[in-house]
Amino acid sequence: MSRPSFRFPDGFHWGAATSAYQIEGSPLADGAGPSIWQRFAHTPGMMANGDTGDVACDHYRRYREDVQLMKALGLHGYRFSINWARVLPEGTGRVNPKGLDFYSRLVDELLEHGIAPNATLFHWDLPAALDDRGGWLNRDIAHWFAEYAEVMFKALDDRVPRWSTLNEPWVVTDGGYLHGALAPGHRSKYEAPLAAHNLMRASGAGIQAYRAHGRHEIGVVFNIEPKYPHSDRAEDVAATRRAHAYMNQQFADPALLGSYPPELKEIFGDAWPDFPADDFKLTKQKVDFVGINYYTRAVVKHDPNQYPLQATPVRQPNRTYTETGWEVFEQGLTDTLTWFKQRYGDIPLYITENGSAFYDPPVVENGVLDDPLRTSYLRKHLGALHKAIAAGVNLKGYYAWSLLDNLEWSLGFSKRFGLYHVDFATQQRTPKATAKLYAQVIASNGSVL
Numbered sequence: 001m002s003r004p005s006f007r008f009p010d011g012f013h014w015g016a017a018t019s020a021y022q023i024e025g026s027p028l029a030d031g032a033g034p035s036i037w038q039r040f041a042h043t044p045g046m047m048a049n050g051d052t053g054d055v056a057c058d059h060y061r062r063y064r065e066d067v068q069l070m071k072a073l074g075l076h077g078y079r080f081s082i083n084w085a086r087v088l089p090e091g092t093g094r095v096n097p098k099g100l101d102f103y104s105r106l107v108d109e110l111l112e113h114g115i116a117p118n119a120t121l122f123h124w125d126l127p128a129a130l131d132d133r134g135g136w137l138n139r140d141i142a143h144w145f146a147e148y149a150e151v152m153f154k155a156l157d158d159r160v161p162r163w164s165t166l167n168e169p170w171v172v173t174d175g176g177y178l179h180g181a182l183a184p185g186h187r188s189k190y191e192a193p194l195a196a197h198n199l200m201r202a203s204g205a206g207i208q209a210y211r212a213h214g215r216h217e218i219g220v221v222f223n224i225e226p227k228y229p230h231s232d233r234a235e236d237v238a239a240t241r242r243a244h245a246y247m248n249q250q251f252a253d254p255a256l257l258g259s260y261p262p263e264l265k266e267i268f269g270d271a272w273p274d275f276p277a278d279d280f281k282l283t284k285q286k287v288d289f290v291g292i293n294y295y296t297r298a299v300v301k302h303d304p305n306q307y308p309l310q311a312t313p314v315r316q317p318n319r320t321y322t323e324t325g326w327e328v329f330e331q332g333l334t335d336t337l338t339w340f341k342q343r344y345g346d347i348p349l350y351i352t353e354n355g356s357a358f359y360d361p362p363v364v365e366n367g368v369l370d371d372p373l374r375t376s377y378l379r380k381h382l383g384a385l386h387k388a389i390a391a392g393v394n395l396k397g398y399y400a401w402s403l404l405d406n407l408e409w410s411l412g413f414s415k416r417f418g419l420y421h422v423d424f425a426t427q428q429r430t431p432k433a434t435a436k437l438y439a440q441v442i443a444s445n446g447s448v449l
């Protein structure tokens with residue numbers, strides 16, 4: 001029987017992704033202001049092993065070397081984020097020319113090697129100076145963000161064809177404002193909805209700024225984790241519905257539909273405000289694409305003790321789990337894409353992150369580090385993409401997470417997602433077997449799978 005052809009549509013865009021605080025290092029160099037992650041990482045007890053982004057992958061200084069790694073993969077595009085506080089040390093007002101210059105040099109290096117820059121304006125590292133003024137809890141942040149976005153568009157839109165306003169706003173509010181595991185480390189069911197709403201107001205204001213100054217594409221990036229009921233019991237089905245609304249609709253709905261799902265009032269109760277109707281004229285803006293970050297699924301059961309969802313994930317027997325505790329479930333990627341099209345329409349989509357953290361025994365042969373579990377994850381998920389495209393999903397591209405092993409936020413350096421292994425003591429980069437496979441996938445547009 002002939003092997004199925006996994007050839008992707010002509011022009012399919014293949015990339016890799018990173019984020020500023022996770023790879024750059026030099027967080028305060030050349031006039032940069034501190035971000036909330038600079039502060040959080042230097043707060044005792046917040047980071048595994050006391051790891052920080054002070055050096056990370058030293059990308060701020062090694063970016064030319066890293067662009068060579070991208071070229072070796074044959075990447076069509078590179079998704080990176082901009083450290084807002086490098087460019088605007090106080091978050092608003094004064095522009096730091098050396099900070100802006102770093103990103104201009106990075107973009108030029110990418111273009112020189114035929115790699116399309118894909119810039120994310122906010123990937124969690126809010127300027128500390130803005131956090132001091134209330135950060136995402138202050139409604140003025142929509143204007144602060146639009147001011148920053150306009151600075152970046154005027155500086156780089158002549159060379160950056162694709163922009164995203166936000167990366168994974170759900171993680172910012174769930175981790176940073178509800179549970180406190182991420183910067184800025186708050187724990188309040190009253191703050192989380194306010195931060196969530198202001199994130200989407202800011203995203204809308206950034207898109208409006210782009211329509212005034214930009215000439216290419218802008219979108220927003222959501223993490224989507226499909227939820228499946230643990231049983232057909234009504235309480236488990238209801239818990240799954242709540243979990244789905246909380247993670248997968250809370251941000252896409254105000255951005256694309258101009259409303260919130262009713263489950264959020266059910267979840268947060270008196271902590272869910274009645275937001276002004278006019279706000280949704282700002283949150284809902286035409287986007288040129290949506291980025292979806294997919295890693296895993298969740299099987300959900302009712303749990304009256306779990307706050308505030310009254311829902312909890314159930315570990316599945318006889319399944320492979322990654323080092324971050326995520327089940328390998330490629331069907332969830334297909335289901336996510338078909339659901340997204342069904343709910344929000346035929347918006348062009350990119351998988352802006354997909355990847356896995358596994359422990360790789362340090363076995364290097366012919367200069368390549370073997371990582372069979374990560375390679376298997378990639379093969380399975382690219383196959384799932386192919387199923388979604390065959391089902392009519394308007395999928396334009398895929399960015400592997402991540403180009404490099406990097407700082408996995410408060411989990412530190414121990415969770416390694418990179419196509420390239422990084423020895424953080426020496427900064428040596430070593431391709432993994434998955435990098436070699438990915439390069440073949442790109443060269444053959446998927447046919448090699």
Ligand SMILES: N#[N+]C[C@@H]1[C@@H](O)[C@H](O)[C@@H](O)[C@@H]2O[C@H]12
Pocket residue numbers: 019022167168293324353401408409417
């Ligand atoms: N954990 N994990 C891996 C990855 C994280 O490193 C990215 O910064 C986020 O955008 C998203 O959570 C996914």
